[in-house]
Amino acid sequence: MLAVNFTPEQLTVLQQVDAQQNVEQLSALFAKSALDEAELVQVLSTANALYRAGLPVLTDAQYDLYIAMLSDINPQHVYLHTVEPEVLATAKTVELPERMLSTEKAYTLTDIEKWLKRILKAAQELNIAKADIELRVTPKLDGYAAYDDGKTLYTRGDGYRGQDISRAFARGLKVAAKGERGLGPGEIVIKKSYFDEELSEFFENSRNIQAAIIAEKKVDENVQKAIDDGACVFYPFALLVNKTAHYSDIIEHFDDIIAQMWQAVDFDIDGVILEATHSEIKAHMGATRKNHRWQIAYKVNEESAEVEVVNIIPQTSRTGRISPVAELVPTKLSGATISRVTVHHYNMVKSKRIGPGAVVQLVRSGLVIPKIEKVIKEAKPQLPEQCPSCNSHLLWESDHLICPNKSDCPAQTENTLIHFFKTLGNNDGFGPKVIEKLSHYGIKHIHEIYQLQVHQFASFGFGDKTAQNLFDQLKASREIEIEDWRFLSAFGVSRLGAGNCENLLQHHSITALFDLTAAELVKIDGFAQLSAEAIVEGLANIKAEFFKVYQLGFNLAATPKASAQVESSSPIAGTVIVFTGAMQQGSRGDMEKQAKSLGAKVAKSVTGKTTYLVTGEKVGETKIKAAEDKGVSVLTEQAYLDLIAGD
Template sequence: MLHISKESVRSLVPAFLDDETLVAVLEALNRAYRAGDPWVSDAEYDHVWRAELEDRNPEHPFLHRVEPEPQELFSGPLVHHSQRMLSTDKAYDSDKLSRFFARCEKASVQLGWAEKPMYQVQAKLDGLSGRLYPGRVLATRGDDGRHGRNISHALERGLTIIGGVEEGAGEIVVVEDYFQSVLAPKGYEHPRNFMVGFCGADNPSADHREAAAAGVAHFVAYRTLPAPTFTAEWLLAEIDTIFAEITGACPYRTDGIVISAMGTRLRDYMGATDHHHRWQIAFKKNIEGVRAVATSVVLQTGRTGVVTPVVHIEPVQLPGATVRKASGHNAAKLEEDGIGPGAVLRIVRSGEVIPTIVGVEEPSAHPVAFTHCPSCGTELVTDGRFRRCPATNTCPAQASGGIHYFFQTLYTAKGFGKKICAALAAAEKSIPAILQMQAEDFVAIGISPGVAANLADAIATAKQTPVPAARFVAALGIPHVGEASAAKLLSVFGSIPALIDEAEPNRIASIPEFGEITGSAIAEYIEEHRAELQEMLAAGIPLATTTQSTGPLAGEVLVFTGTFSRPRPELEALAREAGATVLSSVSRKTTRLFVGEKPGETKVRKAEQLGIPQATEADFPL
């Protein structure tokens, strides 16, 4: 594996890296960002490094999970979050912003709304994400957004809670004027770096103590930020002015604005992915562009049938590298902008690596046409802004991609790279069949004896290594289902066989963060592929045992309010481990409300209105 450092990244070209190395670089860049020492700009990370992986493999697990928090940053006890803390989808241009608004408006029509949604806009703080709980318990976002590290000691050190809130998600930041006048001259490169040290160091430095004494180290709950509301039309027309006004009035370092559709019903309906809420997007400013001329467009079919373009360009010399291709986004984008051989493009100059297209100065006289699958020749169908190959059972690229995704996600069988998976697909081997293959079977389809022996050993290892049930479900390739979403599905259905046999749109939609659109898509896929999924389940991969679905609180939907003898996050974690779903607000789905001292009046009143039973800590069975 290539040694990855802040210096070596500057000389790397993502297009020339294999998948494993590319993901390793992305993970290193994310660790550096979370630690407060970003190696590249946000735009370069999104447009160059992340875009390269999206072009090659849009379904790669890295792209569909919350970016992890480096484990070594904080050492406090784990705190299980009452609500999962997700990342935010990003837009750098009005094109993606328009599509976001269109999705929200389509959802509002499906809900029967007569009026279009309104949107609230807030500054996107560039700090350390965390969540505050009653009793002054503060935790980081954590590795997957489900559980973080307890950093309540930061409050004892002088971290100020802005607005007097007692609970809620927010950002840990330092006042920007103080950072520029006091900390930057001392060599601190970024406010986040300073606050990571403030919260993570065993012993605070003199600079940390001085910032605390000055009252400039803050926890800012998102709901306390100014949030003016706008229509989609006004936002698109005045985005630059709105961006400047909101970020300019913020006393902290920002890296954009956050736009959220308003309305609890709409948000519940749209739901979330494993990575972000579908009703929310961050808008960021783009970085400068340079000119390049397109020479050709190469089309690639992924495992879901979506055909993605890669635009080859005349060599562009950047410091330390010559780049020859750029991200092509999607079919609709290329067709709308007239991209093809001879097009003069405006590309993002993201340091010294591969660019991505952000505009077209002169369209091509012969723009690319998306008509047939480059893998199997089947006529493509339109799916929103994408073109998709409908030959799900016969397209070699989809078969190969599905095999590669399964083993990549399963993670217990090594060696199944793209070339091996392509050979298996060409031999028309299904995943259950592959899991029964011996070394001689691999040799029979043209794989060398040495590699064949390794693959047979890898399968044997996979059959002896239990994997979490949620990871196995994620590996099945069901749309919208990563490992985190799979865990939620299993918490409701109880087992993989039950999920496969009983998946129904409304039942899935009722699960927090799914929504009706996602519920329908998942149920439809399972119904169409039920026999195939059952065959994969019976193929011999052992599942790790879990008692969660049969725990003493299995099937319960609980809400806690007030102060208890034990920290509330601890009670919530115990409830989850015992099989319960824990939510932060009362709804018709709630089965019991546990009430401590000084409970929230709103939660108690709503429980009384809905006839939901109330209980005390003495009734808690753990």
């Protein structure tokens, strides 16, 4: 099916697996379209070994296709019923603290419907009403699976035994979402935006970086920087964003749910995971040797095509960056005709030589915007010298060409205004055409638009009816209630999308944000140093315009404060708890689970962030003293149980 030429690095890995490997025969297998059972297993094992080594030879979609072919021939084949083994294993394996199962995969809505029927059947057997069945949906991270017990980080290995890769944490790897160590299974992942901006020129794909993070040899300096910048993280599943939906809503809103999950994280994902949340249903359904029966992964098929570039068009964004847009010979991909694709930045156009006549490989997964996977045939790149909107001489700023004309570039002004009204989303008069006209008449700021009178709109050439309508729309957009995070994100500050705005506003009121320092921002979960600095700078840039608009009197609904949410829930919500010693009234594992379900974070070792140290029997005095020295409250098991009981 595929023409495969192994690279020298891939050949080294294949040698490690089997020194007698006949490479030509192996390449021939990949090229074959009809394979027997043994051949399929050989292709799969080879692909798997290379994947684990960070040198993938197949895309995930291609790998899954081979799996499906094997499953057709022999659904009982042992390869399908063991967790994908790690073939790079030269190091010693150790037993995992808990079994790590993989997830059953579905590729069609019909598969999901079948699985839902099994959930329903289990519920009926337990006399649980259909209306009470809830399902949790999380993004399926496309990273490197690992297990963190708080002391050691393990690879998944064969699901029972993995390798110790704690060195990843020693290199400074952080837990995502400012989580603690010890939260069990998760994935090592790299922020997509960071990969695109900082790493794509050094690495073909993020898989190579995942491999570098855990490799025994010294870490590449670019990867080390990504670790230090907090762009490479270990993401425990327990901390993933998720959405809970009722049983009957899943199929009806399936596309929306998938699309939401896709936008929810800045990491590569290759599908979503659905699982029943009801503990009785989970216990009743149990697990096979390989998967939990109450959980399924929906993987979105990936399609790719080789497409010829016709032209590269520069477009000035609202931030002044010039985006290269490649016009393509129109091509069908996953059901849509694609005729243009945005290239990351002009440095990529330059270094990968993308110009008219170049051929690129385009990839599209499900509903996602297609992207250029690689350049198949190079061509002389086109690099603009002047801003297409204002003719200013363009400058290089790291990988980007930028228009330095911040105050007077029509494209920057118009795109800022369009972004504002689009994000606000409570009026439909101010699209690109109207904004372009206003800009032509010298209207450059949001507050100026809101001050326009009916006769002024008319003098710009709008008909009487339209002029009145635009005026009414502006009035209504101030009167209709709108969330303050939406209002703030409409200003388009870099790194202040809706999610970050909501997070910020859970801690500070909207007008107080402008006085915050980067150090104060970093104290909020979810903001790293670099983002914090960029946000402080971005807020300072919009401050004058923000207050001019704010003072026009919008009907803003304040985001509920995080502290209010915590107070209203359990006595230990938001605290960090460490359990130590032998517990008398239950296993430590059960107590940890219960604490997590009550909103506490459970950590394995005492740090300055720890709230309570809960001590069972046989805990040394020095341990207790050390905790007290750090300002940690030390509780006996009984005192802790009284605390959560609310006594």
